[in-house]
Amino acid sequence: MSTTARATHDAAKLTAQLAHVVGPGQVLTQEEDREFYGQDVHHAGRAPIAVVRPGSVEELSSVVRLCAEAGIALLPRGGGLSYTQGYVCDTRDGVAVDLGRLDRVLEVNAADGYVTVECGATWKQLDDALATHRMRTPFWGTLSGLRATIGGGLSQGAIFLGSGTHGAAAESLLGLDVVLADGTVARVGAHANARGKPFFRQFGPDLSGVFTGDCGAFGIKARATLRLIPRESETRFLSFSFRDGATLLECMAGIARAGVASELFAFDPGMQRVRMKRVSLAEDARALGQVMKAAGGGMKALREGTRIVMGGRHFLDEDEYSAHASVDGHDAADADAKADVVRRLVGSKGREVQSTIPRVMRSNPFAEVNSMIGPSGERWVPVHGSVALSEGPAMLAALEAVQERHRQERERHDIAHGYLLCSIGDRALLIEPVLYWPDSRLLFHDRVLDPEYLARLPSYDENLPARAAVDRIRADLARCFMEHGAVSFQLGRFYFYQEGLDPGAASLLASIKQLLDPAGVMNPGCLGLG
Ligand SMILES: Cc1cc2nc3c(=O)[nH]c(=O)nc-3n(C[C@H](O)[C@H](O)[C@H](O)COP(=O)(O)OP(=O)(O)OC[C@H]3O[C@@H](n4cnc5c(N)ncnc54)[C@H](O)[C@@H]3O)c2cc1C
The missing domain is CATH 3.30.300 (GMP Synthetase; Chain A, domain 3)
Incomplete structure (x- = not known):
């Protein structure tokens, strides 16, 4: 048998085995599907030999074992919304492992302050499930969170919603169930004690930390437990315009040190021009509707809507920098006091403008x-x-x-x-x-963009x-x-991760990879490993 014929035969055999585990409808081998899974937001690369969609952690574990035995690379994929070839491997044959069916919220434990969720759930799915409990995770999602997943966010250091006060996704993490390269399901966190529950992160060495930011090079995250905190009831929005980037960044640093803004973000004039171009009248109307809905109706909604209409679309000078803050408080006095801190820290260095941008963003965070x-x-x-x-x-x-x-x-x-x-x-x-x-x-x-938007x-x-x-x-x-x-x-x-590493750090990283994935099947090439 020629090498190509052998590879085709082996791929067909593996595909049949995978279909036996997850069901035939959950293994995709059509050319267009494989082409799609070989692309991310920026890179069109090598198509995987198949796409597999496990529906349980047990199925995921069997999938990993089968691929590892066949020497085929495992390419974990959440929402697929990244742009650094995190799940696209151009150098080896691989199977794309789509986590999308592992999307259940398993336990909301308000009394002990944690939620356990399967890692293919999106940030929106998780946030919707927590809304009824009036709870949230400290970091509560990326702006791509309509599709981007908990597993993707934990694997590559996601930031945005809640990051101003609570940092990156991994800082909200209490524990994980990870499928290792040999199919073992490893529990890290307090529930590593077989009789324990995942209420606490530290139990011996902080093994959860090893798997955060690993881009799936060390294992596939199946379940995650995240901290819960009460949802704040009041939010204030502030926007400022700045003449230059250095002053803006100094002000942002001051506000960050004070720890009062749940989100603090800014645009330079180049980005501002893009944003102004993007906003069509139809989107203005839609955004206005969302802001009023988020305000909960009645006089408050009317007030919020009026503010946007009066602000118009040209409240920002296109040649200036702009900074935007969402400030959450447990009551009106708390939110107002934090907003005052932001205003005081900006002082005369910036000019306060209509806060349309953070208002619209928060009214529909998972657009x-x-x-x-x-x-x-x-x-x-x-x-x-x-x-x-x-x-x-x-x-x-x-x-x-x-x-x-x-x-x-x-x-x-x-x-x-x-x-x-x-x-x-x-x-x-x-x-x-x-x-x-x-x-x-x-x-x-x-395939991913909203078809109505794309058509225009x-x-x-x-x-x-x-x-x-x-x-x-x-x-x-x-x-x-x-x-x-x-x-x-x-x-x-x-x-240029490896190029920048201190030799001791590079050697430690390589040793961890060798220990966890000696055959180099787990997302090879990620982090410059394997
Ligand atoms: C419009 C847009 C807005 C964005 N906004 C933000 C933002 O606000 N903040 C931000 O940080 N980023 C943002 N991003 C970038 C990206 O969406 C995020 O980094 C997001 O966390 C990716 O999640 P995902 O589920 O799509 O991961 P994927 O793209 O599927 O995967 C990312 C990496 O994680 C690995 N991986 C995925 N799931 C698992 C798992 N269960 N176990 C192990 N490894 C896994 C993959 O192999 C890959 O290396 C944005 C992107 C777009 C296109």
Whole structure:
């Protein structure tokens, strides 16, 4: 038998075994499905030999064992909404493991303050389930949380909703059930005691930490237990305009240190222009409806709606930076006091403007993920790094120097750029340069974007020279982050993670991989391992 014939035979045999475990309808082998699972938001790569959708942790464990025995790579995938080749392996045959059917909220324990959920559940599913209990997780989701999952967020350091006060997803974690490369289901956290329940993270070494931010290189997260806190009843929204990025970042650092804003984010003028273009009149009306609904009807809804209408669409100067804060309080006095702290810290360094942006964002935190395409149908890709609070201005200046070096290339290919900035607890400022360029969409976009929205957008021809230029600029920005000691979360197969590691840290990481996955089948290539 030739090598190709042998590979085809082995793939067919494995597919049949997988179908026996999960049921024939839950193994996808059609070419278009495989092509889709071989793409993320940015990269079109090697298609997996099959896609498998386990419906229970036991099925997941059997799937892992079968693939490992066959020497086929396991490529765990949650919502698929990342852009760093986290689940796309171009160098080896693999099986995509779609966690989407493991989406049950298993236990809400309000008395002991935790929730246990299967890792294929989305942040929206979890938040909806907790709403009836008037509880929430401290970090409560990404802006992609309509589709992005708990497992994806924990695997790559997700931040946003609640991150201003509670940091990244992993900081809300109490324990995990992880399927290891040999199919073993390992419990980490207090319930590692076989008689215990997952109410506490530390029980011996903090093994949960090993699996957070691993991009699935160490195992597949099947169940997660997260902390619960009461939902706040009052929220205040604040927006400010700033003349320059350094002043904005200094103010953001001050607010982050004070620990009062649940979300604190900002746009540079480039990003502001994109946002203004995106907002159509139809979306204005929809957003207004959502804000009024979120305000719960009655006079309060009317007041919120009026505020938006009066603010209009041009309350922000397109040449300025803008910062936005959502401030939660347990009652009106608490929320007002925190909002006053924010105002005092900004002082005369910024100008307070209509708070339409955070208001609209909070009224529908888990919106359709349409912003993965530019407002005129262009392609979109971000790259990010987080630095210590005092280092924001220097990092931004270094990134601008990289953009300047690529000025001619950007102009030649019509590549636009902007920045999203965000605070993470009282620890860090995240800086996210974003690139837009005219280029054709991938199958991924056509399947994932809201069809109504997609129908209104223009299309572009394939533009490989521009795409290659974007990849060069993005790689230079990632290198710049690494050289400035920044940390990046969605490491996947993209960032210069290994290049930046201290030799001792690199050796420890390689040893952990060797111990957990000696055959190198678990998402090989992620974190630069295996
Ligand atoms: C429009 C848009 C908005 C976004 N907003 C945010 C935001 O607000 N904050 C933010 O941090 N990011 C954001 N992102 C990036 C991305 O959506 C998030 O990082 C999100 O956490 C990805 O989750 P996912 O379930 O889609 O993971 P996937 O993309 O499916 O996977 C991500 C990585 O985790 C691994 N993985 C997934 N599930 C598991 C599992 N159960 N066990 C082990 N490994 C697993 C994968 O192999 C891969 O390496 C956004 C992206 C888009 C397109």
